[in-house]
Structures are given as structure tokens and as C-alpha cells.
Amino acid sequence: MEILVCVKRVPDSAENEISVSPGGADIRREDLVYSVNEWDNYAVEEAIQIVEREGGNVTVVSVGDAETEEIVRREMAMGAAQGLLLTDAAFEGSDGLGIATVLAAAARKGQYDLILTGAQADDGAGQVGGMLAAMLDWPYASLVNKIEVREGHPLRIGREIDGGNQEISDIETPCVLSIQTGINEPRYVGIRGIRKVASVEIPVLDANALGLAADAIGAAGAKVKRVDYFVPEAGASAEMLEGSTEELASRLVDLLKAKGGIR
Numbered sequence: 500m501e502i503l504v505c506v507k508r509v510p511d512s513a514e515n516e517i518s519v520s521p522g523g524a525d526i527r528r529e530d531l532v533y534s535v536n537e538w539d540n541y542a543v544e545e546a547i548q549i550v551e552r553e554g555g556n557v558t559v560v561s562v563g564d565a566e567t568e569e570i571v572r573r574e575m576a577m578g579a580a581q582g583l584l585l586t587d588a589a590f591e592g593s594d595g596l597g598i599a600t601v602l603a604a605a606a607r608k609g610q611y612d613l614i615l616t617g618a619q620a621d622d623g624a625g626q627v628g629g630m631l632a633a634m635l636d637w638p639y640a641s642l643v644n645k646i647e648v649r650e651g652h653p654l655r656i657g658r659e660i661d662g663g664n665q666e667i668s669d670i671e672t673p674c675v676l677s678i679q680t681g682i683n684e685p686r687y688v689g690i691r692g693i694r695k696v697a698s699v700e701i702p703v704l705d706a707n708a709l710g711l712a713a714d715a716i717g718a719a720g721a722k723v724k725r726v727d728y729f730v731p732e733a734g735a736s737a738e739m740l741e742g743s744t745e746e747l748a749s750r751l752v753d754l755l756k757a758k759g760g761i762r
Contacts, residue, residue, distance in 0.1 A: 500553050500555035500648070501556055501609070501611045501613075502546040502550065502557050502611065502612065502614070503558050503560060503606055503614045503615070504542050504543050504546045504557060504559050504560070504574070504579070504615045504616070505539065505559075505560055505561070505602055505614065505615070505627070505628075505631075506539040506542075506543065506559050506560070506561045506617075507535070507536040507539055507561060507562070507563070507570075507617070507618045508561065508563050508566065509534065509620060510528070510531050510532070510533055510534065511534040514532040514534075514760055515531050515532055520728075523727045523728045523729055524725075526728060529700055531576075531620045531694070533566070533568070533570075534578040535570045535574060536620050537680060538616075538617025538618045538620070538679070539618065539678075539680070539759055540574075540577075540617075540621055540685045541617065541678050541679070541682055541683060541685060542615040542616060542678040543559060543577055543579060543615075543681050543685070544684070544685040544686060544714045545562065545615060545644075545683055546579070546613075546615055546682060547577065547578040547579065547686075547706065549613075549646065549648060552648070553648050555718040556580040556642065557578065557580055557581075558579065558580065558581040558583060558609065558611075558637070559571055559574040559575060559579045559582050559583070560602065560605055561583075561584060562585045562586070562598055562601050562602065563583065563584070563585075563586060564586055564624075565586065566567060567586065568701060570697050571577070571584055571692070571701055572697070572701070573710075574697065575696040575701075576688045576689075576692035576695065576696050577686060577692065582699070582701040582702075583605060583702055583704065584701050584702070584703045584708070585601050585602070585605055585704050585705075586703055586704075587705035587706045587707075589705075589706045589711075589716055589717045590706070590716055590717055591717055592718030593716050593717050593720070593721060593724060594628050594721040594724070595624055595626035595630060595723065596626075596630055596723075597715070597716045597717060597721055598627050598716055599626070600716055600720070600752060601706075601709065601716060602627070602631050602636040603635055604709035604710060604711055606631070606635060606749075607635070608704075612672045613654075614631065614632075614674075614675045614676070615676055616628040616631070616675065616678070617678055618642055618678060618679050619677075625641070625677070627737040628676075628737070629641065629675075629677070631675055632674070632675035635673075635675065637673050637674050637675050638670050638671055638674040639674065639675045639676070639677075639722065640658060640668065640670055640674070640676050640677070641658070641676075642658050642659045642677065643656050643676045643679060643682065644656065644659050644665075644679045644681060645665075645667075645682065646676065646682075646734060652669070653670055653672070654669065654670050654671075654672060655667065655668070655669055656668055689709045738754075
């Protein structure tokens with residue numbers, strides 16, 4: 500099975516104090532520590548486990564600048580056989596649709612049975628996986644937390660739905676799946692693995708190589724533009740209620756009436 504996994508380089512929230520830059524156009528990015536997007540790391544691990552059981556290859560692909568290469572190599576050190584970097588100044592300012600357009604162009608250059616993405620990246624929109632599937636005209640499922648490969652049959656997948664329930668579905672390949680955290684336990688990447696892939700050549704493709712028009716990607720092609728970042732103002736502190744169950748219920752009803760919640 501040939502699997503393509505889309506990964507992204509993002510600020511590591513565990514290592515950084517995230518703050519908004521003056522003017523609110525972006526977050527402060529100076530001195531930030533970056534790492535692979537958490538959801539994407541689970542997707543890479545799942546792809547590797549599938550290939551270990553069923554055979555095939557895993558390719559990791561990322562859209563970004565030259566510094567994004569470190570993320571691609573990190574996932575190759577984890578066990579992916581190939582890496583692919585999509586970089587061009589024309590990609591800067593792309594919205595979710597633009598990123599999906601770039602990834603779809605790269606996917607069409609290969610022969611993949613399955614494409615995995617993280618359920619969401621650092622902007623939390625969760626758009627790219629679904630858009631990518633639509634552009635390729637492939638079936639799609641989101642929030643996947645189980646994948647079962649059955650020879651001669653569609654993939655059997657589990658999805659996390661409301662209330663902690665599980666939805667089981669069959670999906671034909673080729674398809675795109677967005678992976679939820681918790682589907683597995685990503686393996687540790689050691690120094691030996693990093694050294695092993697340190698000198699491996701990673702193909703780099705730009706907009707021209709992907710056959711993309713400048714007005715379809717980047718800021719020029721963006722249908723969604725970020726207007727502002729801001730830190731919400733702190734509201735009034737919570738009021739803690741004490742007493743017996745009957746007293747708490749009575750006090751709560753009084754508060755709701757006072758605030759117009761009930762009549």
C-alpha cells in the first residue's frame with residue numbers, strides 16, 4: 500500500500516509562550532520553537548504501522564519554507580520511506596483551499612492508495628483534508644481513530660462522534676482520512692534514526708513543477724483572509740456556590756432568574 504501523509508511545521512505550544520504581535524496581524528514568531536503538528540504525527544505513525552503489517556511505502560509531504568525540511572526529515576527518521584517538500588514564495592498566504600490545492604497537485608504526481616492528514620493543524624480549521632479529497636474526487640472521513648485493512652475489501656474505519664461514541668464504516672480506496680489523536684502511540688525518534696536520514700535527498704517542488712497558476716494559490720488565491728488576532732478580555736470571576744443540594748438548587752434558580760436566564 501502506497502500512503503501519502505501530509506504534515507505541517509507549527510509552533511510547539513508546550514515549548515512556547517504564545518502571544519499576539521503588535522497590531523494583531525499574527526502571533527510573535529521570533530524565538531519560537533517549532534515541531535511537527537501533533538495530529539499529523541499520529542497520522543504518520545498510523546501509516547507506518549499499516550505498512551509494517553501490509554507492506555508498501557510511506558511518503559511524508561509538507562508545504563512550507565526551507566526550514567520545513569527538518570520536519571520532513573524527522574518523520575522520515577520515524578519510519579517514512581520518502582519525503583517531499585513543497586516550497587515556493589507563491590504559496591505564502593494560502594488559505595486552507597490554497598494548501599489543499601498545492602497538496603492535491605503533489606498527490607496527482609504519485610500513485611497513492613491512501614492519503615492521511617491530521618484532524619486539524621495549528622489554525623484549528625480542520626479544512627484541508629476534506630478539500631483535498633474533494634479535489635481528487637476521493638472518498639473522505641474525518642476524526643478517524645481506527646483503520647483496519649482487509650485484503651480484497653474496503654478499509655474498515657472507526658470515527659469519533661458526539662458523546663464519545665464510535666461510528667464504524669467501510670470506505671473504498673483510494674481515499675483521504677483525517678486522523679484523530681489517540682489512534683496509536685507515536686514512536687520515539689532517536690538520534691540513530693535522525694542520522695540515518697540526514698543525507699537522504701528530499702525532492703523539492705515549486706508552483707511551476709506542480710503546474711499551479713499563481714492566482715490559484717497564495718494570498719492572491721485566498722478566499723479566506725485572517726483579519727485579526729486578539730486575546731479575549733478576562734470576564735468576571737466565577738461565583739462558587741456552597742451548601743446542601745437543596746440550597747444550591749434554590750440559589751442557582753435565583754441567580755438564573757436575576758440574570759434573565761429563566762422567568
